[in-house]
Amino acid sequence: MSRAGRTGEGRRRLGSVLSSVAVALGCFLFLGGFLWGALLYEPYSVPSDSMSPTIKNGDRVLAQRIDGSEVRRGDVVVFHEQSWGPLPMVKRVVGVGGDTVACCDAGGQLTVNGKAIEEPYLRAGSEASAAGGIPLTTVPEGRLFLLGDERANSMDSSARLEDAMKGSVPRGAVAARVDAVAWPNEGMLEPPTGFAEIGAVSQPGPLRLVLVAVLAGAVLILGGAAYGPVAGFFGRRRRAASSHAR
The missing domain is CATH 2.10.109.10 (Umud Fragment, subunit A)
Structure with a gap:
């Protein structure tokens, strides 16, 4: 495998690891925020x-x-x-x-x-x-x-x-x-x-912190989950561009 190929493979592996970490952290924040809110807060209808x-x-x-x-x-x-x-x-x-x-x-x-x-x-x-x-x-x-x-x-x-x-x-x-x-x-x-x-x-109670945790978790989950398809899309475009260049 060429040096460029090894570099590209290394980047994909690093991206995959970071994507997994982002999803895991997002799940922790999202579910933890919901649990924290459920323990502290109760909804009422007036x-x-x-x-x-x-x-x-x-x-x-x-x-x-x-x-x-x-x-x-x-x-x-x-x-x-x-x-x-x-x-x-x-x-x-x-x-x-x-x-x-x-x-x-x-x-x-x-x-x-x-x-x-x-x-x-x-x-x-x-x-x-x-x-x-x-x-x-x-x-x-x-x-x-x-x-x-x-x-x-x-x-x-x-x-x-x-x-x-x-x-x-x-x-x-x-x-x-x-x-x-x-x-x-x-x-x-x-x-x-x-x-x-x-x-x-x-x-005020910690409601704002609860909401920040839930929203940050959702962003990390969506961002991490989207990495694979997005990286694959741009990878195919780079390969197609390289093929045409030859």
Whole structure:
């Protein structure tokens, strides 16, 4: 075999090895990303407009499984509280145990611990509270005060102020924290920065990393699998060109 032939054979072998490595790594990332996502996240379908415009009726969301102790002000959570109904519900946490919540102040804003909260997730021009407002309410320890982003159309804590727990739910009722709207594809929820002045706010979960792993794996699998046919095609063209040159 000529030196050029041996060089070409060596390149084909190297290309074949790299192609196999790419496919193997792609499978690891693709399947690992799916498994990681399945362990951390659960999809939910939202059956009402009580969280509009953040989450609309019929949207599918991805929520990270968390313990109730991890919940922070501003989080959008999935919870199940029997006194609220038989199905899981989605609301925003605006107060935690010991907080005082009221609405509205002179500027028409929700206040928590006496501080006005910027709420850019509310629909433009809408009220921060339903008619009648929220009288100064202290959230019992170990519990959460929850509101929908569509304040005029949400059966939330503000509608249950007369009960013994001031409309709050126990932290243990929380099953997950919503990170993104998956369908339609509106992406990650905006961080609840309006609550940062009164305490820590949650950071997004690793959903972006999960998606990067899955997409990178898919690209490597497709690229590695395509190497053989593509290399064969160009090899035949080179051989045909060489034959014509003779």
